[in-house]
Amino acid sequence: MGKRDHRRRRKALQKRIVGLQEMIQEHQQKLVEERAKPHPNARLIAYWEKEIRVRQKEIERLQRRLRLLR
Numbered sequence: 857m858g859k860r861d862h863r864r865r866r867k868a869l870q871k872r873i874v875g876l877q878e879m880i881q882e883h884q885q886k887l888v889e890e891r892a893k894p895h896p897n898a899r900l901i902a903y904w905e906k907e908i909r910v911r912q913k914e915i916e917r918l919q920r921r922l923r924l925l926r
Contacts, residue, residue, distance in 0.1 A: 866922060866925050869925070873919065876911045879907075879911055880911050883907050886904050887904050887908075890904075
């Protein structure tokens, strides 16, 4: 595999990681807003917490792949 391919793959992985980090921030904000309500929706809170965990694991996986490309 050539240097260009590695560069392209690294850039794509980095872009995906940034997108996932932004998604996590959005979900964290939703959690703050939902918990501030007088009657927070427990299902929504559980859903967002799970989404955050899944996205964090995906980021870890992508970061491992990124290290292998260097």
